[in-house]
Amino acid sequence: MNGNFYIALIPLLPLATFVLLGLFGRKYLSSISGIIGTLSLLISTLISITTAYNYFLVDGKVNGVYQKIIAFNFTWLQFSPNVSIDLGAILDPISVMMLVVVTFVSLMVHIFSLGYMKGEERFATYYAFLSLFTFSMLGLVLSTNIFQIYMFWELVGVSSFLLIGYYFEKPSAVAASKKAFIVTRFADLGFLIGILILAFNAETLDFGTLIERLTNPASPYLINATTLSFFGMSALTWGLVMVFLGGAGKSAMFPFHIWLPDAMEGPTPVSALIHAATMVVAGVYLVARLFPIYSFDVTALHVVMYVGAFSALLAAVIACTQTDIKRVLAYSTMSQIGYMMFSLGVSSYGGENGLGYMASMFHLFTHAFFKSLLFLGAGAVIHLVHSNEMKDMGGLRKLMPITHITFLIACLAIAGIPPFAGFFSKEEILLAAFHSNKLIYGVALFTSGLTAFYMFRLYFTIFWSKPSYANASDGRESHAHAEHGEGTSTMKIPLIILGACAILAGFFPIASLVTSDGAALETHIDIVFSIAPVLLAIGGILLAMNLYKSENDKPQKLAISLGGFYTAAHKKFYMDEMYLFITKNIIFNIIGKTAAWIDKNIVDGFMNFLAGFTALISELIKGLQSGKLQQYAIYFFVGVIGFMLLFIYIWA
Amino acid sequence: MNEIGLTHILFVSTILFFIGVYGFLTRRNMISMLMSIELILNSVNINFVAFNKYLYADKLDGTFFTIFIITIAAAEASVAIAIIIHLYRNLKSVDIDDADMMKF
Numbered sequence: 001m002n003g004n005f006y007i008a009l010i011p012l013l014p015l016a017t018f019v020l021l022g023l024f025g026r027k028y029l030s031s032i033s034g035i036i037g038t039l040s041l042l043i044s045t046l047i048s049i050t051t052a053y054n055y056f057l058v059d060g061k062v063n064g065v066y067q068k069i070i071a072f073n074f075t076w077l078q079f080s081p082n083v084s085i086d087l088g089a090i091l092d093p094i095s096v097m098m099l100v101v102v103t104f105v106s107l108m109v110h111i112f113s114l115g116y117m118k119g120e121e122r123f124a125t126y127y128a129f130l131s132l133f134t135f136s137m138l139g140l141v142l143s144t145n146i147f148q149i150y151m152f153w154e155l156v157g158v159s160s161f162l163l164i165g166y167y168f169e170k171p172s173a174v175a176a177s178k179k180a181f182i183v184t185r186f187a188d189l190g191f192l193i194g195i196l197i198l199a200f201n202a203e204t205l206d207f208g209t210l211i212e213r214l215t216n217p218a219s220p221y222l223i224n225a226t227t228l229s230f231f232g233m234s235a236l237t238w239g240l241v242m243v244f245l246g247g248a249g250k251s252a253m254f255p256f257h258i259w260l261p262d263a264m265e266g267p268t269p270v271s272a273l274i275h276a277a278t279m280v281v282a283g284v285y286l287v288a289r290l291f292p293i294y295s296f297d298v299t300a301l302h303v304v305m306y307v308g309a310f311s312a313l314l315a316a317v318i319a320c321t322q323t324d325i326k327r328v329l330a331y332s333t334m335s336q337i338g339y340m341m342f343s344l345g346v347s348s349y350g351g352e353n354g355l356g357y358m359a360s361m362f363h364l365f366t367h368a369f370f371k372s373l374l375f376l377g378a379g380a381v382i383h384l385v386h387s388n389e390m391k392d393m394g395g396l397r398k399l400m401p402i403t404h405i406t407f408l409i410a411c412l413a414i415a416g417i418p419p420f421a422g423f424f425s426k427e428e429i430l431l432a433a434f435h436s437n438k439l440i441y442g443v444a445l446f447t448s449g450l451t452a453f454y455m456f457r458l459y460f461t462i463f464w465s466k467p468s469y470a471n472a473s474d475g476r477e478s479h480a481h482a483e484h485g486e487g488t489s490t491m492k493i494p495l496i497i498l499g500a501c502a503i504l505a506g507f508f509p510i511a512s513l514v515t516s517d518g519a520a521l522e523t524h525i526d527i528v529f530s531i532a533p534v535l536l537a538i539g540g541i542l543l544a545m546n547l548y549k550s551e552n553d554k555p556q557k558l559a560i561s562l563g564g565f566y567t568a569a570h571k572k573f574y575m576d577e578m579y580l581f582i583t584k585n586i587i588f589n590i591i592g593k594t595a596a597w598i599d600k601n602i603v604d605g606f607m608n609f610l611a612g613f614t615a616l617i618s619e620l621i622k623g624l625q626s627g628k629l630q631q632y633a634i635y636f637f638v639g640v641i642g643f644m645l646l647f648i649y650i651w652a
Numbered sequence: 653m654n655e656i657g658l659t660h661i662l663f664v665s666t667i668l669f670f671i672g673v674y675g676f677l678t679r680r681n682m683i684s685m686l687m688s689i690e691l692i693l694n695s696v697n698i699n700f701v702a703f704n705k706y707l708y709a710d711k712l713d714g715t716f717f718t719i720f721i722i723t724i725a726a727a728e729a730s731v732a733i734a735i736i737i738h739l740y741r742n743l744k745s746v747d748i749d750d751a752d753m754m755k756f
Contacts, residue, residue, distance in 0.1 A: 627755030629748050630677050637673065 007071045007089045010048050010099060011138035013040045018131040025124025033124035034117075037131055038110040044134075045103040048096075055096045056513055066518035068092040068208060073144055082203060088144035090207065093514040094288050094361055098141040101368045102278050106134045108494040109273040112376050115488035116269055116383055126166060126267070133159035137278050141285065145205040146195050149286065153191070153250065156279050157184050163274060164266040176262035183259040187249020194242030198293075201225035201235055211292045222296075233299060240300035244287060244307075251283025252334045253341060254311040258575055260334055264326035268382055271326060272375030276333050277368040284340045284364055291357060291516055295349035305345025309443045312338025314573070316450040320457065321559075321570040324388045325378050328458050329371070332414065335447060336367050342444070343429040346436035347516065354516035355523075356436070359428030362510040366421035369505050370413040373498035377407040380487050380495065381462055390458070394465035394551070402492050404463050406499035411459045413502045415452035415537045418530070424506035428523065430533055448533050452540030460548035661702040668695035682736045682746045686729060693725045 017040040025033045060066050073088030110130060117126055136155035143149035158181075165177030199205050202213045202221050213221040214236065228235040247253075252260035263275050274280070287294060287304060294301050312335045319331035340360045347356025380403045385392050397404040413420035416427070426448060433441040512520035547554050559566045568574065624635075668691055675688030697718045704714025736746060743750050 625755050627752030629751070633677055637677070 004071045006047060007051060007091070007142070010044050010051070010103065011135050011142065013044045014131040014135040014138065016040065018128050018135060021124050021128035021131065025128055026122070030124045033127045034110070034114045037127035038107070038114065041103065041107050041110050041131070041134060044138075045107045048099040048103045051091070052096045052100045055091055056093075060091070060093075060096075064519060066093050066513070066515075068518075070144060070208075071142075083199075083205060085147045085205060086145050087148055089142040090144045091142075093518065094285065095141050097361065097365060097510075097514050098285060099138065101365060102134065102137050102141060105277040105368055105372045106130070106137075106273055108372065108376070108498055109269045111490050112272075112379065112494040113267075113269045115491035116379055117267060118488070122166070126163075129159055129162045129166070130270070130273070133163065133274060133279070137282075140282060143207075145207055146199065146210065147205045149289070150188075150191065150195060153246070153282065153286075154188065156274075156282065157181060157188070157250070160184075160263070160274050160279055163270040164263045166266055166270070170265065173265040176259075176265040180259040180263045183256055184249045187256050188246050190242045190249070191246020194239045194244075194246065197235055197239035197242060201228075201239065207289065211290070214293045215296055234297075236293075237297050237299045240290070240294055240297055241303055243290065244283075244300065244304055247283030247286040248307060249283070250286075251280050251337045251341070252311075253283065253307050253338065254314055255575070257311060257315065257334050258572075258579060261322075261327045261330045261572070264324070264330050264388075268326065268375060268379030271330070272372040272379065275330065276371040276375050280333060280337055281340065281364050281368070284337060284344065284360060287341070287344050288357065288361060291344065291347075292349055294344070295347070295516070301345050303345075305342045305437070305440060308338045308341025308343070308345055309440050310338070311335070312342065312447045313443050313450075316447045316454065317569050318572050319454040320450060321566060323390045325381070325390055325393070325458060325462065326375075326388055328454060329374055329378060332374075332451065332455065333371055335451060336363070336371065336414070339426070339429055339444065339447075340364055340367070342440055343432055346433050346440060350517040350519075352521070354521065355428065356432035357516040358511055358514060358521050358523075359425060359432050361514045362428055363422075363425035365508065365510055365514075366413070366425045366502075366505045369498055369501040370410040370421055373406055373410040373495065373502050374414070376491075376495055376498065377403050377410065380491055383487055383491070390461045393462045395463070397463040400487075402495055406495040406502075407459060407463070409499045409502050411455045413506075414455050415541060416448055416533055417452075417537055417541075418534065419503070419506065421502050421504070421506035423530075423534075425510075426533065427530055428511075431526070431529060434529070445533060445536060449536035449540045452537035453544050456541045456544035457548050460544055464549050465551050658702055658706040661698060665695040665698040665702070668692075668698065680747050680749055682739070682748050682751075685748060686732050686736070689732075690725060690729070693721055697721055 017037050021029065021033050021037065029036060054060070055066075055069070060069065069091040071089040071091050073086050075084045076087045077085040079085075110127075113126065113130070117123055120126060133156060136152050136159055140149055140152035140156060143152060161177050161181040164180050165173055167173045195205075198210060198214070201224060202210045204210050204213065213219050214225060216222060222236070225236040225239070226234045230238060233241075249256040260275060260280065264271055266275075294304065315331040315334035315338060319328050319335065322328045322331060340363050343356045343360035343363065345356070347354055347358075347360070349357075380400060381393060381396060382388060384396070384400060387393070409420065413422040416423045418424075430441065430444055430448070433444050511523040515521045547558065571577075672688045672691030672693075672695060675691065676685050679685050679688060700714040700718045700721070704711065708714070739751050740746050
């Protein structure tokens with residue numbers, strides 16, 4: 001499969017679309033820009049599905065082990081004979097899987113947006129940005145070296161920034177886009193440092209060589225990297241933790257999660273694509289890409305595990321108290337990514353021990369479908385209600401039957417009810433956690449119960465709760481909504497397709513395709529083991545049903561009885577306030593003001609002194625140049641006489 | 653003391669030179685300054701001729717130099733007068749103190 005340049009078409013088609021729509025979209029193509037974007041992405045999707053078919057079923061396997069294949073690679077910047085930045089495409093199980101997920105979900109979102117974004121003034125710009133994002137994400141997935149991934153990493157950050165700030169007339173959207181960009185940028189600084197540490201120690205940027213050099217116990221690079229230490233941790237650990245920091249920023253892990261809920265200011269299909277299915281799992285993908293090295297370093301792996309587990313729990317607790325449906329989904333995304341992270345953290349490399357790795361990838365795969373479905377469903381609801389707040393909804397199940405059914409499927413999938421997709425992947429994660437760390441297993445189990453609870457809280461509040469939507473809201477407004485109904489067929493089709501995926505994705509044989517070492521992994525669903533999580537999930541659903549199925553004051557009472565804890569969770573554990581406090585009071589006041597003082601008084605002072613001194617001297621001597629010819633003549637004359645005396649009496 | 657020697661002539665040329673320098677430094681009128689420069693040049697001419705006559709009577713180098721200097725002085729005078737005329741057109745004055753635009 002070497003030299004297959006057609007793979008380059010997968011990311012390059014969206015890039016071409018971006019250039020075309022970005023340059024000419026608004027003026028000439030505004031009515032057909034959506035069609036252009038969707039069609040070009042359709043081709044990309046078909047190519048990537050073909051690629052996946054070829055890779056998994058035809059020629060990817062050698063002796064039962066999936067190989068890493070470099071489809072093409074060309075040197076872009078050559079620094080020295082050994083170190084260069086290349087641009088290329090790598091094909092291995094995770095990248096091929098991500099290719100399919102990204103193009104497929106992106107395609108669904110493109111189709112959905114045809115209806116959802118109809119009539120927007122900057123319709124073409126929207127599609128241009130979507131194409132840019134798809135291009136960057138595909139480039140990220142296909143990266144052959146760590147610097148290439150960094151470039152595309154920043155590119156997805158930019159496209160995320162552009163799309164969150166799409167409604168730039170709204171101050172909150174502007175603030176959210178800035179917040180997302182700054183927080184992830186801050187984390188990316190860690191990523192860059194990590195890249196530099198790893199690349200410095202391994203003397204290469206290429207993933208294959210890097211992994212080979214840093215996992216071979218006899219290699220001098222590894223010995224060097226593990227013996228160099230700084231603050232009690234080896235250079236290798238520092239590098240990996242720093243790289244994970246970048247991943248945590250993009251994947252909204254604690255403590256960098258604060259940007260994700262605010263990022264919901266963007267158009268809802270964007271949230272489905274970027275902030276649920278693809279970009280936010282880039283961090284997981286990154287750790288998975290470097291997993292052979294991570295599995296060598298217990299400390300770094302522990303960091304991944306605990307951060308993931310803590311984020312999963314924290315986000316689930318917060319999600320139970322939020323009232324904005326997109327924010328609930330955002331926290332749920334964060335929680336599920338936490339699952340993927342700690343699943344990588346409990347895993348180790350190769351064979352049966354690689355269960356966590358496989359489970360994480362499996363969950364990434366299934367999560368992409370049901371979470372984008374949830375977001376698109378929420379988008380359809382918001383399209384109808386024109387509000388994000390739960391209290392404006394209720395009783396929508398008659399009004400939008402397709403959205404209702406697909407949303408229910410997605411909720412069941414994320415809650416982990418068999419036989420929906422989420423059940424299988426979550427089961428594998430729990431099993432992996434159970435075998436490795438009982439504390440993590442407990443947290444995961446509890447979180448899965450909470451997940452079922454808050455998802456069905458959302459479901460019941462949107463679709464049941466009030467007797468019917470028309471009675472609940474004031475008459476005039478609801479009338480207008482009822483007219484345009486559930487939305488165009490372009491909005492329903494993606495929901496149906498994704499709904500089918502959310503049911504079937506769990507049966508996809510990821511275990512035999514995507515594993516840490518490429519060899520197939522035997523998995524089996526242990527009925528006895530499954531009882532606990534499924535029962536917990538059902539318990540969560542029943543509790544939510546009891547509280548939210550019809551309007552009553554039980555949730556209110558529960559909130560009051562939980563008291564301070566509820567308020568704290570509702571306020572997201574004051575995380576934003578904490579950040580503001582740290583930035584405003586500590587960084588701005590203490591560090592910032594000191595730095596400003598030093599800058600103003602010492603740095604500027606030195607410069608001002610130099611300038612002032614020069615000015616003073618010149619002020620003193622500028623009278624010499626008077627413009628009077630005869631004065632000059634006198635100077636000349638005196639000078640000649642002086643030289644003459646010097647010549648006669650001293651030098652002679 | 654009954655014969656005019658080299659010393660006498662050098663004495664005259666020195667006096668002439670310093671009269672010229674004095675005139676150049678004190679006269680405000682540019683034409684007068686030009687005349688002072690002529691005095692300086694002529695004092696040098698006297699030196700050349702005197703040294704040639706008294707020390708190297710069989711050679712003509714000093715005389716040639718004198719002729720060169722006279723020629724160049726003429727050229728220099730024409731250039732200087734052209735400059736003075738231009739300054740006069742601009743400033744309506746030939747006073748050197750009025751031409752002090754080229755300063756800090």
